[in-house]
Amino acid sequence: MSSLVITDLHAQVHTDTGPKDILRGVTLTIDSGRTHAIMGPNGSGKSTLAYVIAGHPRYTVTSGTITLDGVDVLAMSVDERARAGLFLAMQYPVEVPGVSVANFLRTAVTAARGEAPKLRLWIKEMKEAMADLQMDPSFAERNLNEGFSGGEKKRLEILQLSLLRPKIAILDETDSGLDVDALRVVSEGVNRYREATGAGTLLITHYTRILRYITPDVVHVFSDGRIVETGGPELADVLEADGYERFTTVPSA
Amino acid sequence: MSAITIAPPMDLAPRVHSLDPAAFTVPTARDEEWRFSPVDRLKQFFDADPAAGFVTATGNGVNVVPMSEVASSWIPIDLASAIARANVKKAGVLEIPAQAQWAEPVIVDLTTIEHNSYQHLEIVAGQFSVATVVIRQTLTGNVSGSIVINVGDGAHLRVITVVEGEFSTALALQMPVIVGRDATFIGALATLGGGAVRIQSSVQYTAPGGRAELFGVFLSDAGQHVEHRIFVHHDQPHCVSEVIFKGALLNPGARSAWIGDVLVRKDAIGTETHQSNRNLLLSEGSRADSVPNLELETGDIVRAGHASATGRFDDEQLFYLQSRGLTLDEARQLVVRGFFADVLGRIGNDTWRDSLLVTISDRLGISPVEDTDE
Numbered sequence: 001m002s003s004l005v006i007t008d009l010h011a012q013v014h015t016d017t018g019p020k021d022i023l024r025g026v027t028l029t030i031d032s033g034r035t036h037a038i039m040g041p042n043g044s045g046k047s048t049l050a051y052v053i054a055g056h057p058r059y060t061v062t063s064g065t066i067t068l069d070g071v072d073v074l075a076m077s078v079d080e081r082a083r084a085g086l087f088l089a090m091q092y093p094v095e096v097p098g099v100s101v102a103n104f105l106r107t108a109v110t111a112a113r114g115e116a117p118k119l120r121l122w123i124k125e126m127k128e129a130m131a132d133l134q135m136d137p138s139f140a141e142r143n144l145n146e147g148f149s150g151g152e153k154k155r156l157e158i159l160q161l162s163l164l165r166p167k168i169a170i171l172d173e174t175d176s177g178l179d180v181d182a183l184r185v186v187s188e189g190v191n192r193y194r195e196a197t198g199a200g201t202l203l204i205t206h207y208t209r210i211l212r213y214i215t216p217d218v219v220h221v222f223s224d225g226r227i228v229e230t231g232g233p234e235l236a237d238v239l240e241a242d243g244y245e246r247f248t249t250v251p252s253a
Numbered sequence: 254m255s256a257i258t259i260a261p262p263m264d265l266a267p268r269v270h271s272l273d274p275a276a277f278t279v280p281t282a283r284d285e286e287w288r289f290s291p292v293d294r295l296k297q298f299f300d301a302d303p304a305a306g307f308v309t310a311t312g313n314g315v316n317v318v319p320m321s322e323v324a325s326s327w328i329p330i331d332l333a334s335a336i337a338r339a340n341v342k343k344a345g346v347l348e349i350p351a352q353a354q355w356a357e358p359v360i361v362d363l364t365t366i367e368h369n370s371y372q373h374l375e376i377v378a379g380q381f382s383v384a385t386v387v388i389r390q391t392l393t394g395n396v397s398g399s400i401v402i403n404v405g406d407g408a409h410l411r412v413i414t415v416v417e418g419e420f421s422t423a424l425a426l427q428m429p430v431i432v433g434r435d436a437t438f439i440g441a442l443a444t445l446g447g448g449a450v451r452i453q454s455s456v457q458y459t460a461p462g463g464r465a466e467l468f469g470v471f472l473s474d475a476g477q478h479v480e481h482r483i484f485v486h487h488d489q490p491h492c493v494s495e496v497i498f499k500g501a502l503l504n505p506g507a508r509s510a511w512i513g514d515v516l517v518r519k520d521a522i523g524t525e526t527h528q529s530n531r532n533l534l535l536s537e538g539s540r541a542d543s544v545p546n547l548e549l550e551t552g553d554i555v556r557a558g559h560a561s562a563t564g565r566f567d568d569e570q571l572f573y574l575q576s577r578g579l580t581l582d583e584a585r586q587l588v589v590r591g592f593f594a595d596v597l598g599r600i601g602n603d604t605w606r607d608s609l610l611v612t613i614s615d616r617l618g619i620s621p622v623e624d625t626d627e
């Protein structure tokens with residue numbers, strides 16, 4: 001049983017023109033086995049929340065806390081957070097030229113598990129995980145995200161999720177750039193991971209369509225750097241019907 | 254800084270060719286060709302040193318003969334190379350017979366015990382021969398001289414040159430390549446050691462249909478100056494040249510310079526040429542100069558291009574890798590290996606590619622990750 005606890009989190013992004021306040025008091029607890037959806041308009045700060053949890057150096061926390069099972073996450077380096085069991089599937093995965101997917105995955109799995117997996121078992125495991133996501137085996141030889149389509153990048157993020165088996169997964173717009181078939185395959189991948197590990201999931205999305213495949217326990221509406229409303233799955237239907245207008249009139253602090 | 258000029262000509266070609274040192278002026282930092290060079294650290298090559306020795310070439314099939322017996326097709330283009338040519342007593346000669354198909358690479362070691370040494374190595378690939386030659390230039394003292402490569406008609410020659418040695422040494426090296434009709438030359442140059450290193454590679458074609466690929470990787474650390482000057486002279490129709498150099502500058506004080514000149518003459522119709530240099534600065538306080546020049550005297554070509562970029566680690570790449578649990582060191586290691594991967598992959602010899610990767614990883618103070626494939 002794990003628990004990611006975010007309390008009254010305020011954070012800034014460093015821009016060329018100086019720091020800019022983005023998160024304005026986010027409070028949220030994600031327990032193992034629970035799936036939270038965060039929905040909100042463009043630019044409301046959803047990715048910022050994800051990056052701050054992962055420890056991206058461009059963001060500074062000005063107040064508030066994040067703990068994982070009682071341990072201060074904000075005191076950890078980026079890689080310590082990952083090894084502690086946090087995973088961020090990125091909205092825009094990064095290309096790393098010259099580094100093969102296979103080499104990268106094995107290095108990451110070795111870091112996550114604390115020892116290198118046995119080569120023969122590892123190759124089998126990787127092949128099966130790729131087959132589950134309907135990825136061609138030739139993907140393993142390609143350079144990390146280089147020249148990948150949007151959908152291919154998202155599949156690779158979920159492949160990492162299934163191999164790294166984090167305690168808490170944050171999926172930032174994993175549905176964007178996917179056609180219907182790919183959305184189903186990727187969602188099934190997320191569901192398999194949830195069932196197999198009983199992990200907690202934070203699903204960030206702009207649209208409701210992924211929620212038809214991955215059923216959330218809780219839906220939060222995110223606007224202007226904070227959660228402005230929380231409800232059950234039915235809240236997503238309200239958003240689908242009415243849009244975000246009702247929530248975007250909140251004056252910024 | 255770069256330039257693509259159609260006219261008037263910049264005349265990238267060397268102005269003087271001569272066996273007589275007196276035909277050349279003494280280089281100074283004010284000369285265009287020397288403005289990136291550590292002239293002070295190379296100046297021992299500008300005066301004949303009567304005490305100098307010569308570099309010995311050893312390897313299967315290499316003959317060491319008096320320089321007077323070598324009919325070299327290449328004429329020196331600067332004072333250092335003219336002095337070296339006039340004073341080198343013995344030369345190494347490797348002849349690959351016409352039609353020969355050498356399955357295994359021939360390894361040629363270039364070594365010296367003297368403080369200052371002159372060098373001449375002549376490689377002649379006979380018509381339609383196929384061979385790979387690995388040259389290990391190991392610097393224990395200062396070396397000035399040349400490695401002259403002749404690729405006969407229809408021949409396919411691959412030359413992998415690895416320069417290593419102490420940071421107290423200096424190297425002024427000319428590496429001219431003469432490419433025959435429909436011949437292919439693949440040159441891989443790994444400049445990893447030596448203190449003040451200035452390597453001039455040139456390509457000229459004697460007939461149509463030649464192809465030259467020059468791949469380079471280099472490392473420069475504090476106290477090193479690593480300079481490569483490339484000159485590709487397209488004066489024959491339908492020839493191809495491709496030049497890719499990648500360098501990493503390790504610590505504060507590291508210096509490198511890369512000057513890539515491609516000159517496409519009026520008659521060189523159907524030319525295909527591309528050159529690029531990319532440098533990765535791994536610390537503040539290091540400096541990489543990169544100057545590609547392309548001069549076209551004809552527009553009747555297939556393709557001509559050049560690119561140059563010098564950058565630092567990409568923070569987004571490092572963040573992405575760290576967010577997967579890799580430490581900063583591991584992330585940097587993957588990125589640097591990835592940076593060199595494509596050019597090392599082009600060497601076309603897996604054994605030497607892997608060996609260079611290990612050497613580079615060692616120099617970066619990182620241990621290579623085992624590969625996933627068995």
Ligand SMILES: Nc1ncnc2c1ncn2[C@@H]1O[C@H](COP(=O)(O)OP(=O)(O)OP(=O)(O)O)[C@@H](O)[C@H]1O
Pocket residue numbers: 013014015016020022040041042043044045046047048049058091173206
């Ligand atoms: N590097 C940056 N420089 C300047 N502004 C930034 C930077 N990163 C984020 N911002 C700003 O912070 C705000 C929040 O951005 P964020 O990416 O977190 O929003 P989001 O909710 O994820 O949006 P989307 O739905 O488009 O993904 C936006 O106004 C954005 O312009």
Ligand SMILES: [Mg+2]
Pocket residue numbers: 046047048091172173
């Ligand atoms: Mg976003």
